[in-house]
Amino acid sequence: MVLGCAIQLGIPDVIHSHKQPMTLSQLVSELKLPPAKSDAIHRLMRLLVYSGFFATTNTILLDENQQGYYLTPSKLLLKSEIPNLSPYVRAIVSVNPWQSLGDWFLGNETTPFETAHGAPMWEFFHQNLRFNNVFNEAMASDSQIMCLVVKDCKEVFLDMDSLVDVGGGTEIIANTILAAFPHLKCTVLDLPHVVANMPDTQNLKYVGEKDISEILQMASEMFQAQAHIYKHALSYANCMVLSCAIQLGIPDVIHSHKQPMTLSQLVSQLKLPPAKSDAIYRVMRLLVYSGFFATREFLDENSESQQAYVLTPSSKLLLKSEIPNLSPFVRAMADPVMVNPWQSLGDWILGNETTPFETAHGAPMWQFCDQNPRFNNVFNEAMASDSQMMCLVAKDCKQVFQDMNSLVDVGGGTGVIAKAILAAFPHLKCTVLDLPQVVANMPDTDNLKYVGGDMFHSIPSADAILFKHVMHNWSDEDCVKILKKCREAIKDNKKNEGKVVIIDIVLDRDEDEDEANMTEVKLIYDVAMIVLLTGRERTEKEWKKLFLEAGFMTYKITPLFGIRSLIEIFP
Numbered sequence: 001m002v003l004g005c006a007i008q009l010g011i012p013d014v015i016h017s018h019k020q021p022m023t024l025s026q027l028v029s030e031l032k033l034p035p036a037k038s039d040a041i042h043r044l045m046r047l048l049v050y051s052g053f054f055a056t057t058n059t060i061l062l063d064e065n066q067q068g069y070y071l072t073p074s075k076l077l078l079k080s081e082i083p084n085l086s087p088y089v090r091a092i093v094s095v096n097p098w099q100s101l102g103d104w105f106l107g108n109e110t111t112p113f114e115t116a117h118g119a120p121m122w123e124f125f126h127q128n129l130r131f132n133n134v135f136n137e138a139m140a141s142d143s144q145i146m147c148l149v150v151k152d153c154k155e156v157f158l159d160m161d162s163l164v165d166v167g168g169g170t171e172i173i174a175n176t177i178l179a180a181f182p183h184l185k186c187t188v189l190d191l192p193h194v195v196a197n198m199p200d201t202q203n204l205k206y207v208g209e210k211d212i213s214e215i216l217q218m219a220s221e222m223f224q225a226q227a228h229i230y231k232h233a234l235s236y237a238n239c240m241v242l243s244c245a246i247q248l249g250i251p252d253v254i255h256s257h258k259q260p261m262t263l264s265q266l267v268s269q270l271k272l273p274p275a276k277s278d279a280i281y282r283v284m285r286l287l288v289y290s291g292f293f294a295t296r297e298f299l300d301e302n303s304e305s306q307q308a309y310v311l312t313p314s315s316k317l318l319l320k321s322e323i324p325n326l327s328p329f330v331r332a333m334a335d336p337v338m339v340n341p342w343q344s345l346g347d348w349i350l351g352n353e354t355t356p357f358e359t360a361h362g363a364p365m366w367q368f369c370d371q372n373p374r375f376n377n378v379f380n381e382a383m384a385s386d387s388q389m390m391c392l393v394a395k396d397c398k399q400v401f402q403d404m405n406s407l408v409d410v411g412g413g414t415g416v417i418a419k420a421i422l423a424a425f426p427h428l429k430c431t432v433l434d435l436p437q438v439v440a441n442m443p444d445t446d447n448l449k450y451v452g453g454d455m456f457h458s459i460p461s462a463d464a465i466l467f468k469h470v471m472h473n474w475s476d477e478d479c480v481k482i483l484k485k486c487r488e489a490i491k492d493n494k495k496n497e498g499k500v501v502i503i504d505i506v507l508d509r510d511e512d513e514d515e516a517n518m519t520e521v522k523l524i525y526d527v528a529m530i531v532l533l534t535g536r537e538r539t540e541k542e543w544k545k546l547f548l549e550a551g552f553m554t555y556k557i558t559p560l561f562g563i564r565s566l567i568e569i570f571p
């Protein structure tokens, strides 16, 4: 989606036309964007540089502290060049059929595409001229890349007189072959609506009806760049396929089986028709490749060798019967409400709404949650499942909570973290403060109270004020306002000594870099905060600036929770 947005804005072309490394301000000005969008462009570009689509350099042509962007494999995305894979990327960011994968397994339509759009793909294209064009352009752009090497295919085409390009679309490959081998008579055979307006020439006719390894090697750099682009353009598919496996209950079924499970056992236990076996096999093949399942060889009762599926550490975290269970998190992130705003990123940069979420759904995220009880539950369960992970280490945070008597968990959702802290430190009095719709039906206990309110308005007084995944939802200006409220809450406290505890991402911590792709996840989170809210992920320097502005004097960062750190700040 982020790559699709960069293409929509024309970023590769603008950097290309600039002919030398381009600074952020040059880029924003050349794109004719308001300066207010500079920060978002900087953060998109930071992710795209990390993913290898652009690179940065310090150059003497630029001011001392400035970096300039230049092109890498993104050269393949230039609208002015051939090949240009932009139409392909823009076409395949349509996620709806992927979101229907699970429903399709449980239903009767021929394909998830039909489940999502109500008609098979070719019929849909026939009825939908806009998408028909988008798709044909995408396929043509994919063909362009092969055009560059066709002339080297002498041994393939030289001894032929005629050739039929079946499903040849709108001619690109056939014309390229003809340019290199003009003696050929070519026919492009495709569906009638695809070739409807294509004019025949002397040696190219359109018909509408209902070793290459050496060359590949020569072109390896270009094809690698193509693969890089396609991998990223299709990366949302990984999320959808994982979500589908959870919807069908695959991790749970394999877990209950208690031994490696064959494909036929899996299909039968999932109560799916045998006709869906092949699709389950192919979905599992992808999930094995991504590390969510593994296969084991074992001998069946007839002493025949069989492949069978087992869980991996990642799928063990998706079991509905266990704690922690991250399934609600995956299901929420694959929910159309969460996915659609990414498709609005480019429109938001060109428009006036506060966030891409608002561009897509017509209301800011917390207001939308208030008006949509279904999504409110989905989101709260996702956050609660994420919190379960931290419960496992809460008891190890003695030095953080031991000397406190009271704690307020601000934006504490349904109280999962507060309960875990209470289990480890039962002497504490806890309050969870969250928006009224989130805590509406939560029952108080002896030492846990829920308060519906607004942290910008007032925060109950306590020895420690906790924020987990809250500060990163808000802009710097809002964070300073919230932190000032915290100082008042701590000051009101009779003991008059207290602290704020923040659990959130810290960017650019050298020790985390590259460990299990932590940097990539952190940068994706940062762009997610552009897409959903007005927040951001922060470097230590950026955090420090906020603390000082809000009047706090000292802080301590402890990397405790994978991609997140525990930050304590003191007045």
Ligand SMILES: C[S@@+](CC[C@H](N)C(=O)[O-])C[C@H]1O[C@@H](n2cnc3c(N)ncnc32)[C@H](O)[C@@H]1O
Pocket: 366, 383, 384, 386, 387, 410, 411, 412, 413, 433, 434, 435, 438, 453, 454, 455, 456, 467, 468, 469, 470, 473
């Ligand atoms: C990303 S969630 C984090 C939930 C929880 N801390 C966790 O980590 O699981 C952010 C929370 O902030 C809450 N929130 C948003 N605006 C708020 C406000 N003005 N006052 C209090 N809570 C708010 C949301 O309802 C949501 O539960």
Ligand SMILES: COc1cc(-c2oc3cc(O)cc(O)c3c(=O)c2O)cc(OC)c1O
Pocket: 333, 338, 339, 342, 386, 469, 470, 473, 528, 531, 532, 533
């Ligand atoms: C952990 O704290 C938060 C996470 C998220 C969040 O949101 C999205 C949204 C999306 O469209 C796709 C995604 O992959 C994700 C995430 O992975 C993710 O973690 C959102 C938050 O607040 C709104 C969080 O505080």
